[in-house]
Amino acid sequence: MTTPVPGAPRILLVEDDEVIREATQLALERYGFPVETAGDGLEGLERFRAAPPDLLLLDVMLPLLDGVGLCRRIREESQLPILMMSARTEPIDVISGLEAGADDYVVKPFETAVLVARIRTVLRRTGLGPTAAAPAAAALGPAHSVRVIDDLEVDTDAMEVRVAGRPVPLTPTELRLLLEFTAAPGVLMERQTLLERVWDYSWGADSRVVDVHVQRLRAKIGAGRIETVRGFGYKLRRTS
Known part of the structure; x- marks a missing residue:
């Protein structure tokens, strides 16, 4: 496993598919991001409250509490950056995530470089990106x-x-x-x-x-x- 870069923005990845979750975590860590993970929406909410990250990466389709619901709950407590991931590209799915408070979204499957570019762009708006x-x-x-x-x-x-x-x-x-x-x-x-x-x-x-x-x-x-x-x-x- 690649050692995250000290002081790099921390990411909380909430994804229920174990294979996708582990692959995405490893890919992001290779780019130097410290990544914590959760397998469902309620666990994601608990981890967010226990140690708020610098950015949340949420899958739309999650058990117990879906990504849109999780996004809404987090927006009631925080303005931190949220990026949604979804294999569903229907307008209602995209709009629901954005209306819930997400800053942007990326469609699965995605190239790691594309996801990292989206993450860095969102982080730049908070002053945490490398070229803020x-x-x-x-x-x-x-x-x-x-x-x-x-x-x-x-x-x-x-x-x-x-x-x-x-x-x-x-x-x-x-x-x-x-x-x-x-x-x-x-x-x-x-x-x-x-x-x-x-x-x-x-x-x-x-x-x-x-x-x-x-x-x-x-x-x-x-x-x-x-x-x-x-x-x-x-x-x-x-x-x-």
């Missing part, structure tokens, strides 16, 4: 500032969001998405542009990822703030 500084600096722009749009405040130094003075907890992906919108209020943001800037996808990825995250963001900051430009993308608008 560049995307973070690009998103933040000038040193400390507070962006104010109506009663929405985004402190780009403290990375805090408030609506009418009330703190709003966002996942790292939701926060990066909001930073893109508030950097250019009123400007159309195409889905592909958002995929490139927020998810680091330079190729044609699934735009449903953007759509579901926009829905989640609307639910937290106010549905009327983000306008849909049909056939193109979204833009942030003032509510008054």
Whole structure:
């Protein structure tokens, strides 16, 4: 077994198929990630609560508590990054995982290099990835500032969001998405542009990822703030 790199982000892998679980664990450890595993949703929840990892890697189809339910339970307690794995590619399965709070998803079977790339991309949004500084600096722009749009405040130094003075907890992906919108209020943001800037996808990825995250963001900051430009993308608008 490969020795994980000291200080590397820790991953909790929840997968009920023993062969896939062990193969994925070994593959990730070869890339230097410390990996803890669980074989069902309830065990995964227990391990998460006992020692929260830096990232959760969840299979959708799990016994006792499925991956979507587990994702929802974790989101009630934490904003840590969650990546879903599934052999099911039907829109309802993908959307259910994203609506439950997942940051991204990968379809099985997958190449290890693809999974690792997705993991590193998600971790970069939290500041834990190997090249976190560049995307973070690009998103933040000038040193400390507070962006104010109506009663929405985004402190780009403290990375805090408030609506009418009330703190709003966002996942790292939701926060990066909001930073893109508030950097250019009123400007159309195409889905592909958002995929490139927020998810680091330079190729044609699934735009449903953007759509579901926009829905989640609307639910937290106010549905009327983000306008849909049909056939193109979204833009942030003032509510008054």
